[in-house]
Amino acid sequence: MKDIKELTFEELKTELAAMDEKPFRAGQIFSWLHKRFVTDFDQMTDLSIGLRKKLSENYSLTVHELEEVQVSKADGTRKYLFKLCDGEFVEAVRMIYHHGVSLCISSQVGCRQGCRFCASTLGGLVRNLTAAEMLEQVYSVIRESGERVDSIVMMGIGEPMDNYDEAVRFVRLITDERGYDLSGRNITISSCGLVPGIRKLAEEGLKVTLALSLHAVSDEKRKKIMPVAERFTIEELMDAVDLYFEKTGRRVSFEYALIAGVNDTDEDIAGLVRLAGSRGCHVNLIPVNPVTERGMKEPDRTVVLNFKNKLEKKGINATIRREMGRDIDGACGQLRRKHRELP
Numbered sequence: 001m002k003d004i005k006e007l008t009f010e011e012l013k014t015e016l017a018a019m020d021e022k023p024f025r026a027g028q029i030f031s032w033l034h035k036r037f038v039t040d041f042d043q044m045t046d047l048s049i050g051l052r053k054k055l056s057e058n059y060s061l062t063v064h065e066l067e068e069v070q071v072s073k074a075d076g077t078r079k080y081l082f083k084l085c086d087g088e089f090v091e092a093v094r095m096i097y098h099h100g101v102s103l104c105i106s107s108q109v110g111c112r113q114g115c116r117f118c119a120s121t122l123g124g125l126v127r128n129l130t131a132a133e134m135l136e137q138v139y140s141v142i143r144e145s146g147e148r149v150d151s152i153v154m155m156g157i158g159e160p161m162d163n164y165d166e167a168v169r170f171v172r173l174i175t176d177e178r179g180y181d182l183s184g185r186n187i188t189i190s191s192c193g194l195v196p197g198i199r200k201l202a203e204e205g206l207k208v209t210l211a212l213s214l215h216a217v218s219d220e221k222r223k224k225i226m227p228v229a230e231r232f233t234i235e236e237l238m239d240a241v242d243l244y245f246e247k248t249g250r251r252v253s254f255e256y257a258l259i260a261g262v263n264d265t266d267e268d269i270a271g272l273v274r275l276a277g278s279r280g281c282h283v284n285l286i287p288v289n290p291v292t293e294r295g296m297k298e299p300d301r302t303v304v305l306n307f308k309n310k311l312e313k314k315g316i317n318a319t320i321r322r323e324m325g326r327d328i329d330g331a332c333g334q335l336r337r338k339h340r341e342l343p
């Protein structure tokens, strides 16, 4: 059965018309789903019992089981582990910033991109998430915390561009003004650099921010830590970044996981200045989360601070990502791995 949350407003209207229901019912149902986050058709109390029954016979209504919530004593970050209807697990992380509540969500169960510093990819890709399963991460967290989510980053388990259609459907659904009405400007989609997806996203007419996981400034070095670099060169990536800016007016930000002894030298700084400077791109430095299986470590704090200062001296807008939730299973994919006993 199709999940009703998966339907755009127009699709819902069409399906209701096929059931001989009045068009205004679409507004009522859409509002129950995307503003009041109901978990059962029977909660849609302004619909007749007959229509509720018809809906439940024709559609499913995905609700994730909340398997575990870890709360950081240090900063209140909450990490959620959801059990999906087929028994798979995904994670979402809720962080509180001065500008509001931010939620990092997953787009796939596992990932096939194989980045060397990442725990999410260790068991490979299991399956894509549907847009409804992405929405449900947001809505479950709102139900649990009682607070609205102000911004979303698609930077959890999975590569959104490898699940392109559902990722875009998710964005269209959550930004619909008749539903959750989140501004596209408050959504960040991250990509490890699947060039065709980035080029396609540039043409979608969505005002979302693109965060490119760059992590190295030469093809040679990038290939050592990111298999995707075997398929797309940095030059091709930068062409896609330029197209994204040209079409959307949104500057792409570069994510840069700092790994001790791998990409933390002056030469790397010079490369970042070359790539980010002329494009006015923001650089977000992420001291890599230690993942035992990968044997990668973050550089000393002084190296991280020096790296940032040297970038800033060259006119690059750089930040160090707040290390949230280090006292819980901080690295993306670690909590899921514990529950799945993955290799």
Ligand code: SF4
Binding pocket: 111, 112, 113, 114, 115, 118, 119, 120, 121, 156, 157, 158, 159, 192
């Ligand atoms: S960093 Fe992202 S793209 Fe790379 S393996 Fe991990 S989840 Fe996949």
